[in-house]
Amino acid sequence: MKRIAYPFSPVRRELVRAGFALAGGLALPRWALAADHPPIGTWPAGVEGNSVTIGAAVPRTGTYAEQGEDELKGWQLAVEHLNGGHPLMKKISTKTKKGVLGKEVKLAVADSAAKPNDAVQAQQRFITENKVILMTGSTSSAVAVAMNKLAQREKVLYVTGISGSNDTTGKDCVRYGFRQNFYGQTAAAALGPVLVKAYGKNKKAAYMTPDYTYGHTVTKSMQDYLATAGWTTVTNQVSPLGAPDYSSYLLNIANSGADVLINVNWGHDAVLSIQQAERFGIFGKMKLAVPYQIPFLAPEVGGDLLGGVYAATDFWWTLENKYPLAKQFVEAFEKRWNYKPEWGANNAYMSFAFWADAVENAGTFYPPDVIKSFEAGRKLQSTVGEVYFRKEDHQLVRPVVIVQGKKQSEMKNKEDFWNVIEIMPGAPLMQKPDAFGCNLGDYT
Amino acid sequence: MLNWSNFVSQLINGLALGALLALISSGLTIIYGTLGVLNLAHGAMFMLGGYAGYAAWEATHSFTVAVISGALALMVFGLVMERVVIRYFYGRPHEDQLLVTFGLAMVIVEAVRFFYGSETRLVPAPDVLNGVVSLGFMIYPKYRLVLVGIVAAALLALFIVLYRTRLGMIVRAGIEDPVMVDSLGIDVYRVFMVVFGIGAMAAGFAGIVNAPVVSLTPEVGEAILVQTFVVVVIGGVGSFPGAVLGGLIAGEIISITSMVNPGYAYVMLFAAMTLVLMVRPHGLLGTPGRE
Numbered sequence: 001m002k003r004i005a006y007p008f009s010p011v012r013r014e015l016v017r018a019g020f021a022l023a024g025g026l027a028l029p030r031w032a033l034a035a036d037h038p039p040i041g042t043w044p045a046g047v048e049g050n051s052v053t054i055g056a057a058v059p060r061t062g063t064y065a066e067q068g069e070d071e072l073k074g075w076q077l078a079v080e081h082l083n084g085g086h087p088l089m090k091k092i093s094t095k096t097k098k099g100v101l102g103k104e105v106k107l108a109v110a111d112s113a114a115k116p117n118d119a120v121q122a123q124q125r126f127i128t129e130n131k132v133i134l135m136t137g138s139t140s141s142a143v144a145v146a147m148n149k150l151a152q153r154e155k156v157l158y159v160t161g162i163s164g165s166n167d168t169t170g171k172d173c174v175r176y177g178f179r180q181n182f183y184g185q186t187a188a189a190a191l192g193p194v195l196v197k198a199y200g201k202n203k204k205a206a207y208m209t210p211d212y213t214y215g216h217t218v219t220k221s222m223q224d225y226l227a228t229a230g231w232t233t234v235t236n237q238v239s240p241l242g243a244p245d246y247s248s249y250l251l252n253i254a255n256s257g258a259d260v261l262i263n264v265n266w267g268h269d270a271v272l273s274i275q276q277a278e279r280f281g282i283f284g285k286m287k288l289a290v291p292y293q294i295p296f297l298a299p300e301v302g303g304d305l306l307g308g309v310y311a312a313t314d315f316w317w318t319l320e321n322k323y324p325l326a327k328q329f330v331e332a333f334e335k336r337w338n339y340k341p342e343w344g345a346n347n348a349y350m351s352f353a354f355w356a357d358a359v360e361n362a363g364t365f366y367p368p369d370v371i372k373s374f375e376a377g378r379k380l381q382s383t384v385g386e387v388y389f390r391k392e393d394h395q396l397v398r399p400v401v402i403v404q405g406k407k408q409s410e411m412k413n414k415e416d417f418w419n420v421i422e423i424m425p426g427a428p429l430m431q432k433p434d435a436f437g438c439n440l441g442d443y444t
Numbered sequence: 445m446l447n448w449s450n451f452v453s454q455l456i457n458g459l460a461l462g463a464l465l466a467l468i469s470s471g472l473t474i475i476y477g478t479l480g481v482l483n484l485a486h487g488a489m490f491m492l493g494g495y496a497g498y499a500a501w502e503a504t505h506s507f508t509v510a511v512i513s514g515a516l517a518l519m520v521f522g523l524v525m526e527r528v529v530i531r532y533f534y535g536r537p538h539e540d541q542l543l544v545t546f547g548l549a550m551v552i553v554e555a556v557r558f559f560y561g562s563e564t565r566l567v568p569a570p571d572v573l574n575g576v577v578s579l580g581f582m583i584y585p586k587y588r589l590v591l592v593g594i595v596a597a598a599l600l601a602l603f604i605v606l607y608r609t610r611l612g613m614i615v616r617a618g619i620e621d622p623v624m625v626d627s628l629g630i631d632v633y634r635v636f637m638v639v640f641g642i643g644a645m646a647a648g649f650a651g652i653v654n655a656p657v658v659s660l661t662p663e664v665g666e667a668i669l670v671q672t673f674v675v676v677v678i679g680g681v682g683s684f685p686g687a688v689l690g691g692l693i694a695g696e697i698i699s700i701t702s703m704v705n706p707g708y709a710y711v712m713l714f715a716a717m718t719l720v721l722m723v724r725p726h727g728l729l730g731t732p733g734r735e
Binding site: 240271 | 447449453454553557561562563564574576583584587588657658661662667668671699702703710
């Protein structure tokens with residue numbers, strides 16, 4: 001019997017069917033693949049065009065304006081690197097080609113003046129008008145905490161700008177929020193041993209604390225750590241954000257008999273309080289320590305006031321000598337903006353790079369999938385070595401850098417303000433994920 | 445830090461803080477008392493005086509030149525501002541005056557930011573005034589002590605102008621009854637312009653003499669404006685002696701409270717204002733009806 005050659009054998013038929021299905025699938029827009037998801041937040045409306053927008057509410061005025069501008073430059077550079085497929089970006093977000101999932105990234109910017117209300121209003125507008133797919137910005141943890149709540153309510157992802165409060169990934173953590181930078185607990189655990197080694201046990205400390213979540217949690221973490229070495233708090237001078245004068249607080253400190261002044265103030269508040277402390281003769285009596293280093297602190301304070309001062313920080317440009325990605329980052333940033341990046345700019349750049357990595361790995365902008373991609377705990381390459389996000393509280397596990405201020409005579413160039421003396425691995429510095437009451441909440 | 449030496453230190457510090465607040469507030473209150481315009485740009489003018497002085501200091505490295513330049517620049521600025529903008533708002537509702545001065549404040553602040561950025565600028569005090577004075581139980585920055593004297597001299601000069609000169613007499617008469625002054629053949633508008641110039645000069649002078657204490661940023665006037673309003677309300681709106689008294693009270697409240705609990709320093713300041721408003725709504729030295 002003549003064997004009939006079927007043009008489509010059962011096996012071939014399966015193959016062809018699968019082939020068509022695959023081709024059809026590829027032809028569909030990506031979001032349609034996830035069409036079984038109901039819309040959530042700004043998804044899919046925000047990703048339907050050729051571009052996606054990120055909303056940044058950053059202080060361009062007020063006490064933290066100087067630091068806000070630095071952050072903004074970091075975000076702008078990251079967006080340029082994403083859209084251009086820069087080699088540095090590709091080393092961090094390894095699946096990046098150009099843009100994010102092939103879409104151009106745009107950045108919408110508003111001034112928050114470091115005020116939670118202003119930031120939330122601006123982002124609410126970005127959500128409604130620009131359908132932003134990611135929000136960022138904070139140079140104050142009060143803003144970060146407010147933004148966390150907005151992100152969770154609106155179901156739009158949020159990566160913090162600078163935020164040092166334990167609460168941001170502690171009691172005020174949310175499923176939709178992620179933090180790249182170090183914070184009170186890790187700052188204290190990293191800086192504490194250095195202070196004890198330098199100044200000894202059983203010392204008396206005076207604190208200057210800005211009166212909001214960042215100040216209170218950083219001071220508390222420092223006090224808790226130093227208490228283990230017998231240090232006591234002789235006074236804690238709490239002042240409002242943007243206080244016009246520190247004289248009365250400084251008099252209390254001058255009269256306190258402290259050995260070390262731990263200044264938690266930030267932005268212009270730190271600059272002013274340190275300058276005024278010097279005029280009150282305080283540094284003749286006690287040493288200064290800065291648990292949460294402030295971008296541009298050294299040049300703004302001026303003189304030799306920070307010579308020998310220990311501080312904890314996220315990034316300092318001389319890390320380029322140790323980490324190849326840091327070198328690439330510092331070079332690219334300096335070429336673009338004509339100065340060495342401060343840690344705010346680095347934090348901003350890395351936040352966007354990690355977000356891009358999470359989205360590329362998720363293969364979709366669908367927020368719950370992006371969150372799960374962040375939570376997968378992938379090892380990420382960064383400007384401070386290998387890091388990863390902790391899935392329980394969305395905090396990046398990353399080293400804390402201990403620096404010591406240089407005297408002017410020791411500076412090798414005009415931006416050589418700090419000497420990196422230690423790089424402390426992140427994991428041992430961190431509290432247990434539930435120690436600060438983090439409850440992330442729902443995906444949808 | 446509740447102890448005797450800290451208490452005396454804080455008393456002295458309160459005096460220094462208060463003197464400065466008195467100087468800034470006096471400019472605000474003179475303008476309001478005479479022109480009836482609540483100048484929300486006063487804080488910005490305080491800041492502008494600091495930057496004008498800073499520019500002069502950069503050019504000459506002389507603190508004296510900086511102080512004179514800061515004060516004079518703001519006097520000129522005040523005269524121009526009155527002639528070009530404020531004059532057209534005398535006959536308009538208070539809310540228009542508030543809006544226009546608020547708008548001017550924003551323009552001034554952002555203009556300064558445009559030229560100088562947000563970073564901190566420092567005008568150092570002259571070398572002889574730098575360093576600390578040891579009073580035995582405390583050490584205190586020399587410049588702050590000298591500042592009390594400088595401000596006292598400036599306030600005295602203002603007092604003489606307002607109470608011992610013909611111009612002062614006209615100004616005070618203008619506060620009481622501008623129509624009558626006008627009908628006596630005195631050009632009230634010219635007087636108003638001069639008063640605005642003097643008020644602006646007081647703000648500018650305060651701005652530059654304060655620059656070595658607080659360091660300059662474009663926002664330096666914002667925080668001080670709020671305190672200035674508290675001072676004016678406590679002392680009595682439109683009253684020059686009230687501004688001085690209110691300033692000293694505010695300075696002492698901030699200093700003494702911070703000794704007990706620094707977190708409450710500004711709370712107590714507002715509590716004091718509320719108390720004054722409840723007991724004497726026209727302020728301690730104000731005249732009922734003027735506000």
